[in-house]
Amino acid sequence: MNQGIDLQGSFVQALIDLGIPAGSAKALWLPLPMVLMLIAATVSIFVVVWLERKISAAAQQRIGPEYAGPLGTLQAVADGMKLVFKEDIIPAKSDPLLFTLGPVIVVIPVLLSFLIVPFGQNLVITDIGVGIFLWIALSSIAPIGLLMAGYSSNNKYSLLGGLRAAAQSISYEIPMALAVLAVVMMSNSLSTIDIVQQQSGHGVIGWNIIRQPVGFLIFWIAALAECERLPFDLPEAEEELVAGYQTEYTGMKFGLFYVGSYVNLVLSALLVAILYLGGWDFPIPIEMLANWLGVSETTPWLQIIMASLGVMMTLFKAYLLVFIAILMRWTVPRVRIDQLLDFGWKFLLPVSLVNLLLTAGLKLALPFAFGG
Amino acid sequence: MNLAEGVQLVSLLLLSAMMLGAALGVVLLSNIVYSAFLLGGVFVSISGLYILLNAGFVAAAQVLIYVGAVNVLILFGIMLVNKQRDFTPIPNAWIGKLATGVVCLGLFALLGAMVLGTPWALSTEAAAGDAAIMLIGEHFFSDFLLPFELASILLLMALVGAIILARREFLPDEDLDQPADQVLTLPERPRELVSAGSTGNTADESGDR
Numbered sequence: 001m002n003q004g005i006d007l008q009g010s011f012v013q014a015l016i017d018l019g020i021p022a023g024s025a026k027a028l029w030l031p032l033p034m035v036l037m038l039i040a041a042t043v044s045i046f047v048v049v050w051l052e053r054k055i056s057a058a059a060q061q062r063i064g065p066e067y068a069g070p071l072g073t074l075q076a077v078a079d080g081m082k083l084v085f086k087e088d089i090i091p092a093k094s095d096p097l098l099f100t101l102g103p104v105i106v107v108i109p110v111l112l113s114f115l116i117v118p119f120g121q122n123l124v125i126t127d128i129g130v131g132i133f134l135w136i137a138l139s140s141i142a143p144i145g146l147l148m149a150g151y152s153s154n155n156k157y158s159l160l161g162g163l164r165a166a167a168q169s170i171s172y173e174i175p176m177a178l179a180v181l182a183v184v185m186m187s188n189s190l191s192t193i194d195i196v197q198q199q200s201g202h203g204v205i206g207w208n209i210i211r212q213p214v215g216f217l218i219f220w221i222a223a224l225a226e227c228e229r230l231p232f233d234l235p236e237a238e239e240e241l242v243a244g245y246q247t248e249y250t251g252m253k254f255g256l257f258y259v260g261s262y263v264n265l266v267l268s269a270l271l272v273a274i275l276y277l278g279g280w281d282f283p284i285p286i287e288m289l290a291n292w293l294g295v296s297e298t299t300p301w302l303q304i305i306m307a308s309l310g311v312m313m314t315l316f317k318a319y320l321l322v323f324i325a326i327l328m329r330w331t332v333p334r335v336r337i338d339q340l341l342d343f344g345w346k347f348l349l350p351v352s353l354v355n356l357l358l359t360a361g362l363k364l365a366l367p368f369a370f371g372g
Numbered sequence: 373m374n375l376a377e378g379v380q381l382v383s384l385l386l387l388s389a390m391m392l393g394a395a396l397g398v399v400l401l402s403n404i405v406y407s408a409f410l411l412g413g414v415f416v417s418i419s420g421l422y423i424l425l426n427a428g429f430v431a432a433a434q435v436l437i438y439v440g441a442v443n444v445l446i447l448f449g450i451m452l453v454n455k456q457r458d459f460t461p462i463p464n465a466w467i468g469k470l471a472t473g474v475v476c477l478g479l480f481a482l483l484g485a486m487v488l489g490t491p492w493a494l495s496t497e498a499a500a501g502d503a504a505i506m507l508i509g510e511h512f513f514s515d516f517l518l519p520f521e522l523a524s525i526l527l528l529m530a531l532v533g534a535i536i537l538a539r540r541e542f543l544p545d546e547d548l549d550q551p552a553d554q555v556l557t558l559p560e561r562p563r564e565l566v567s568a569g570s571t572g573n574t575a576d577e578s579g580d581r
Binding site for chain 1: 375409444
């Protein structure tokens with residue numbers, strides 16, 4: 001496998017050629033991918049909010065937003081501006097410090113998790129060996145923020161909502177981690193890059209969704225539950241809990257929860273795309289096409305096409321999953337809390353354990369297909 | 373000192389300060405909820421120190437297990453306990469506090485002397501880094517197999533015990549003999565409790581249905 005385009009190497013080399021010492025050149029490179037990723041996460045919120053509004057409108061035979069920007073694309077910007085200028089109310093007898101810290105702790109791990117999301121061969125902030133495990137660890141911090149928000153609001157609906165959110169997120173983390181473990185077992189690595197590498201090269205038939213259909217379903221269900229999307233949006237079930245842990249929040253603190261939930265949705269969709277849908281891999285192997293056309297893999301223009309196609313494929317797969325999540329929101333009714341916990345502990349957990357066991361057995365029996 | 377060393381030194385100092393401050397807060401603050409949240413801060417700082425020691429997997433596991441599981445469970449325990457009760461001031465409490473402080477300082481001095489006095493066999497090898505996962509796995513299934521399995525049996529026992537406590541299939545007899553006014557009630561909405569002696573009528577009614 002060739003290395004493709006090495007942006008970091010070229011950037012640092014260009015700066016060194018300009019007469020800047022190597023250390024400073026690297027230090028100048030460091031913040032760039034991080035800022036880029038923050039911008040990408042922010043833009044992804046706008047896209048998802050627009051999609052959510054438009055698809056919801058279509059599902060209910062409405063038009064949806066249409067005045068803010070062309071086709072209502074700037075509606076999310078308008079919403080965000082409104083939230084920024086809203087009065088920031090801290091309820092009386094609440095705990096102002098924890099009340100402020102809660103949303104922050106919910107959002108930071110989600111944004112940090114973008115560290116390991118690869119959009120292409122070299123388009124990733126860090127390819128660390130811990131990889132996907134880091135995301136599982138980081139996503140386990142969020143319940144603390146939810147509990148903090150629920151507790152500090154001094155409101156029983158908030159407290160119940162926070163406890164529900166934490167219980168839900170802990171329960172669905174285990175099946176999710178076990179589903180990821182089955183994938184990791186097949187690719188012999190926790191690194192997201194290696195996981196995609198192991199799936200690529202054979203087009204659609206190499207993707208993990210073919211080899212791990214059960215794992216894919218478990219992961220997707222658990223991811224929806226972690227994102228508190230319908231049918232699992234119990235923490236903010238409005239008939240029961242007003243708005244759950246968000247009840248007392250206004251202004252940008254509410255905005256942070258909002259941002260966190262949508263970024264989390266995009267992140268989960270990206271990770272499903274990476275773990276099960278082959279990441280940046282094209283459904284038909286491009287190398288094969290290039291060989292048929294007689295173009296060398298190292299041709300610069302082919303590499304640029306492949307890199308941009310990879311980013312587009314990753315985003316396309318992720319947004320396809322977001323689309324499915326939004327459709328599900330208007331298709332599936334909300335489950336009850338006892339059904340939710342029963343489903344998580346009594347169905348998903350045993351099924352994911354069996355899936356793990358089967359994967360291990362198949363890996364031993366058929367090492368060529370299941371990554372021996 | 374180059375860039376990497378500078379970043380390492382600054383993060384080491386910051387993480388140590390964070391960890392010590394948060395740990396002192398856990399012990400000294402009287403609000404137990406703050407203590408529990410600060411405990412999360414201690415765990416996160418320790419995981420940062422692991423990252424500085426080039427042990428990424430241990431750092432992630434620290435966050436997953438201690439912050440994501442242990443600390444959340446402690447918080448659950450605190451938040452599901454109903455009553456916000458103020459402690460009644462005990463006369464001469466300062467004697468107890470002083471004794472605790474002396475014992476803690478003594479323990480600190482003892483441990484500090486031990487740490488400084490022991491000739492540590494410091495390894496000069498580079499840290500395993502990303503390969504650490506494989507090494508840990510190999511150790512778990514070779515020379516550390518027994519402790520690993522024993523820990524899993526311990527956890528299983530705790531799991532079974534927790535399920536038995538939570539299911540409450542067997543109720544101790546003395547619960548039924550207690551008069552109704554001594555039964556703990558929720559502060560916001562008192563339950564209509566029927567004492568054990570006067571259940572005759574309701575039992576008959578339910579029998580009719």
